[in-house]
Amino acid sequence: xxAIDVPTAVPTPAAKISLMRRLVxxxxxxxxxxxxxxxAIIAVTGRWIAPFDPNLASLQLVLAPPxxxxxxxxxxxxxxxxxxxxxxTQITLAAALVAVVTALVIGVVSGLxxxxxxxxxxxxxxxxxxxxxxxxxxxVLLAARAVLGPSVWLAMFxxxxxxxxxxxxxxxxxxxxxxxxxxxxxxKVSGLSDVRIIGRHILSVVRAPIIIQSAIITGIAIAxxxxxxxxxxxxxxxxxxxxxxxDGFANIYKQPLLMLWPSLAIGLTAIALTLLANGMRDVLExxxxxxxxxxxxxxxxxxxxxxxxxxxxxxxxxxxxxDESAPLPVVGETIVHPDDASRSTPGAAPILTVSDLRxxxxxxxxxxxxxxxxxxxxxxxxxxxxLIGESGSGKTQTAFAVLxxxxxxxxxxxxxxxxxxxxxxxxxxxxxxxxxxxxxGYIPQEPMSNLDPSFTIGYQLVxxxxxxxxxxxxxxxxRSLALLDxxxxxxxxxxxxxxxxxxxxxxxxxxxxxGAVSTDPDLIIADEPTTALDVTxxxxxxxxxxxxxRERQMAMLLxxxxxxxxxxxxxxxTVMQQGLxxxxxxxxxxxxxxxxxxxxxxxxxxxxxxxxxxPLVTARxxxxxxx
Amino acid sequence: xxxxxxRRILAGIVLLIVISxxxxxxxxxDSANIARRIxxxxxxxxxxxxKAAELGLDRPLTAQxxxxxxxxxxxxxxxxxxxxxxxxxxxxxxxxxxxSLVIGATLISAMLAIALGVVAARRGGWVDAVVQFISVIGFxxxxxxxALYLVLIFAINLxxxxxxxxxxxxxxxxxxxxxxxxxxxxxxxxxxxxxxxxVRGSVVDAMSRDYVRTxxxxxxxxxxVIYKHVLRNAGGPALAVLAVQFIGLLGGAVIVEQxxxxxGMGQLTVSATTQGDIPVVMGVxxxxxxxxxxxxxxxxxxxxxxxxxxxxS
Numbered sequence: 001x002x003a004i005d006v007p008t009a010v011p012t013p014a015a016k017i018s019l020m021r022r023l024v025x026x027x028x029x030x031x032x033x034x035x036x037x038x039x040a041i042i043a044v045t046g047r048w049i050a051p052f053d054p055n056l057a058s059l060q061l062v063l064a065p066p067x068x069x070x071x072x073x074x075x076x077x078x079x080x081x082x083x084x085x086x087x088x089t090q091i092t093l094a095a096a097l098v099a100v101v102t103a104l105v106i107g108v109v110s111g112l113x114x115x116x117x118x119x120x121x122x123x124x125x126x127x128x129x130x131x132x133x134x135x136x137x138x139x140v141l142l143a144a145r146a147v148l149g150p151s152v153w154l155a156m157f158x159x160x161x162x163x164x165x166x167x168x169x170x171x172x173x174x175x176x177x178x179x180x181x182x183x184x185x186x187x188k189v190s191g192l193s194d195v196r197i198i199g200r201h202i203l204s205v206v207r208a209p210i211i212i213q214s215a216i217i218t219g220i221a222i223a224x225x226x227x228x229x230x231x232x233x234x235x236x237x238x239x240x241x242x243x244x245x246x247d248g249f250a251n252i253y254k255q256p257l258l259m260l261w262p263s264l265a266i267g268l269t270a271i272a273l274t275l276l277a278n279g280m281r282d283v284l285e286x287x288x289x290x291x292x293x294x295x296x297x298x299x300x301x302x303x304x305x306x307x308x309x310x311x312x313x314x315x316x317x318x319x320x321x322x323d324e325s326a327p328l329p330v331v332g333e334t335i336v337h338p339d340d341a342s343r344s345t346p347g348a349a350p351i352l353t354v355s356d357l358r359x360x361x362x363x364x365x366x367x368x369x370x371x372x373x374x375x376x377x378x379x380x381x382x383x384x385x386x387l388i389g390e391s392g393s394g395k396t397q398t399a400f401a402v403l404x405x406x407x408x409x410x411x412x413x414x415x416x417x418x419x420x421x422x423x424x425x426x427x428x429x430x431x432x433x434x435x436x437x438x439x440x441g442y443i444p445q446e447p448m449s450n451l452d453p454s455f456t457i458g459y460q461l462v463x464x465x466x467x468x469x470x471x472x473x474x475x476x477x478x479r480s481l482a483l484l485d486x487x488x489x490x491x492x493x494x495x496x497x498x499x500x501x502x503x504x505x506x507x508x509x510x511x512x513x514x515g516a517v518s519t520d521p522d523l524i525i526a527d528e529p530t531t532a533l534d535v536t537x538x539x540x541x542x543x544x545x546x547x548x549x550r551e552r553q554m555a556m557l558l559x560x561x562x563x564x565x566x567x568x569x570x571x572x573x574t575v576m577q578q579g580l581x582x583x584x585x586x587x588x589x590x591x592x593x594x595x596x597x598x599x600x601x602x603x604x605x606x607x608x609x610x611x612x613x614x615p616l617v618t619a620r621x622x623x624x625x626x627x
Numbered sequence: 628x629x630x631x632x633x634r635r636i637l638a639g640i641v642l643l644i645v646i647s648x649x650x651x652x653x654x655x656x657d658s659a660n661i662a663r664r665i666x667x668x669x670x671x672x673x674x675x676x677x678k679a680a681e682l683g684l685d686r687p688l689t690a691q692x693x694x695x696x697x698x699x700x701x702x703x704x705x706x707x708x709x710x711x712x713x714x715x716x717x718x719x720x721x722x723x724x725x726x727s728l729v730i731g732a733t734l735i736s737a738m739l740a741i742a743l744g745v746v747a748a749r750r751g752g753w754v755d756a757v758v759q760f761i762s763v764i765g766f767x768x769x770x771x772x773x774a775l776y777l778v779l780i781f782a783i784n785l786x787x788x789x790x791x792x793x794x795x796x797x798x799x800x801x802x803x804x805x806x807x808x809x810x811x812x813x814x815x816x817x818x819x820x821x822x823x824x825x826v827r828g829s830v831v832d833a834m835s836r837d838y839v840r841t842x843x844x845x846x847x848x849x850x851x852v853i854y855k856h857v858l859r860n861a862g863g864p865a866l867a868v869l870a871v872q873f874i875g876l877l878g879g880a881v882i883v884e885q886x887x888x889x890x891g892m893g894q895l896t897v898s899a900t901t902q903g904d905i906p907v908v909m910g911v912x913x914x915x916x917x918x919x920x921x922x923x924x925x926x927x928x929x930x931x932x933x934x935x936x937x938x939x940s
Contacts, residue, residue, distance in 0.1 A: 139877070252779065266772060452838040
């Protein structure tokens with residue numbers, strides 16, 4: 001009952017006015033707001049609008065049922081229930097306010113000081129917090145009452161102290177998060193005083209969460225105060241909701257209606273406060289999401305401006321490029337280069353055929369957002385197919401669609417994905433059984449987040465082997481150790497027994513590669529397998545991938561944004577832009593004479609930048625020599 | 628690991644000593660007036676002084692605390708000022724009642740909350756919306772109101788259970804079960820709501836983790852990934868909320884015992900508070916603090932079992 005739900009994530013604050021406007025648009029929040037406003041008005045005016053003196057007792061009226069004169073009847077002392085209910089609203093809310101203000105002042109001030117200055121105050125404050133949290137609030141209040149006597153105000157002041165950690169933790173978390181931000185450093189450097197920095201940069205971050213927390217805490221304070229009064233431990237000389245409930249419960253057999261009014265007041269107020277708090281949290285979180293999305297949309301559209309303006313179909317074209325190449329077939333909107341006769345493996349059957357694939361995400365409001373707009377590709381046995389494009393172009397979405405592992409809300413809305421002869425587009429779990437994890441392996445981008453931190457590396461290798469190949473624990477362990485050795489891990493046994501957070505990123509990526517190839521798959525889907533690694537480790541991991549691919553004759557769909565990786569590993573490549581494939585063909589053709597302006601601009605961008613120049617420049621002449 | 632446990636126990640003991648000092652200080656600070664309050668306003672000064680001497684209230688506060696602490700370490704928490712009963716005896720008799728309520732409510736709320744949270748997180752859509760809405764309402768309504776209406780509906784109107792009274796488990800299991808069902812339900816509803824929200828949140832969070840996709844890509848079924856990997860990773864935050872809820876349930880039990888007239892710690896606390904029976908109040912506070920510390924230690928151990936990062940650091 002005194003459990004305090006402290007939200008640890010701090011939503012980004014929105015402007016106050018827009019928060020209010022958004023809240024009013026939500027029916028549940030609006031009803032809660034109106035109800036609370038009525039309660040607040042009654043709290044202020046209750047004494048005057050009450051038809052009778054709330055403490056006037058009359059023997060004739062003891063437990064009187066509702067009547068024209070006494071709309072809600074009278075209680076066990078013959079006092080008018082409606083008048084008492086109206087008067088009690090004021091005292092109950094005022095008492096709750098004492099607790100909230102006390103908690104707010106203590107919690108926010110100490111949270112700001114502890115979070116901003118750290119040091120001894122931080123240590124003491126967090127220790128006091130755990131001390132305060134170590135006892136049920138009501139026990140502390142009862143103990144205090146034994147000494148201080150029955151006073152609503154004192155009890156609520158003490159309860160405010162007990163509630164302070166709820167604010168303290170919130171503010172502390174926000175402040176420690178913000179104080180490392182660059183703009184706070186900048187404010188410090190420009191000589192602003194600490195008070196100004198706290199007021200301007202830090203309080204603005206915690207303002208909205210504090211309002212939400214206050215709604216919740218007001219509810220808790222009303223609940224505990226009514227609980228005390230209900231136990232008969234409060235001040236019986238003033239009318240309160242809890243005290244009225246006590247009277248009603250004592251006369252539950254004689255006049256059950258007496259219990260109804262105060263319990264409605266307590267229950268509805270508590271529910272309204274919680275719903276309002278939830279509504280505010282939802283609104284804040286949604287604005288944060290919208291803002292993040294909008295920012296991302298802006299970067300992609302500016303990123304593609306160059307490609308659009310130089311697009312040769314619009315500008316009339318780059319004469320040289322057009323002259324050099326014969327008219328190319330265009331499938332959908334993709335320029336498809338013919339196979340390089342000398343290097344292609346004629347007769348090799350396609351292992352994966354994706355045609356006209358579309359992927360879309362469901363939106364809470366409005367239409368689905370399509371991120372992949374009908375793309376097609378084929379991968380033959382033993383072939384490495386690169387899928388290249390800038391971030392946000394939809395290449396990872398294409399890879400996840402093939403695996404049937406699109407994030408929540410995403411699904412394949414059109415086209416087909418055919419693996420050998422199985423249709424995988426928008427397929428059920430059973431269609432993937434025996435294929436995903438058995439015939440198709442997956443190598444993720446970020447090594448550390450793709451291993452479950454709660455299980456050993458060995459367990460995460462053994463579990464799929466036992467499931468997919470039906471190996472015994474001993475066989476699976478032996479095979480995993482051999483795989484770890486094969487992917488170049490120096491001490492396989494130690495890594496096998498380690499937890500993911502105990503190994504380096506490069507080691508973790510080797511573990512993930514070992515996992516992907518453990519069942520001898522025919523197709524590997526590698527999603528930027530080297531992007532998250534150090535440059536030196538990248539080269540080693542690429543070598544490992546190439547060796548494994550050749551050794552096991554695996555086909556590979558390699559998602560990347562790096563032409564160096566494409567030149568190094570791939571046989572064919574597809575260039576992706578804004579959910580579409582713009583160009584597809586043998587790697588050497590595309591690297592040497594790209595047809596689509598976007599491909600050209602991607603290649604130009606790489607060649608113009610220093611670090612990437614060396615591998616590409618050396619790669620092109622050698623290829624040229626060979627052909 | 629052993630160091631971890633030892634450190635937690637030591638920290639707990641320090642916390643316990645601080646709580647006892649603060650509580651004792653607050654309860655006995657006003658020692659001049661304690662005897663007067665027991666005897667009433669009409670008692671003579673001599674009588675009050677005599678009573679104060681009898682209760683040892685005329686000695687320095689530090690000496691009083693030292694006496695209390697040394698005897699408390701031997702298990703003697705003093706005697707009630709009103710009925711002369713040993714505090715430790717009345718506590719131990721009532722502890723079993725309160726603990727059976729609170730432990731029962733904790734277990735039930737943990738099980739139901741995990742089930743509801745996982746269903747809401749996996750199903751999404753209207754199932755999720757319904758579970759979330761009920762959780763919000765269940766969390767918002769004060770526990771004693773729920774208790775009152777459970778009595779009104781199931782005991783007074785439907786006569787399914789007795790409204791009041793407690794039957795010890797040693798006397799009759801079914802009788803005990805019948806006497807604790809409503810109180811446990813009253814306690815558990817709020818806790819289920821709070822923990823289910825947390826479980827839902829952490830399961831949603833854990834399901835969106837990269838390693839879940841990678842495990843699925845290895846051919847593991849979504850059930851086995853959820854029950855083995857997702858729940859284990861979601862367990863930590865859920866346990867933390869459960870620990871907070873346990874403390875809340877102890878407090879809730881104080882009121883719920885009053886509603887159902889159960890002879891537990893709550894009843895003892897309330898009667899000692901109204902009488903100003905300071906030694907009993909002191910004993911109750913210490914007993915609650917010890918229970919909370921033990922539960923927190925158990926939760927820490929469970930966290931270590933679930934999370935190797937906690938275990939290994």
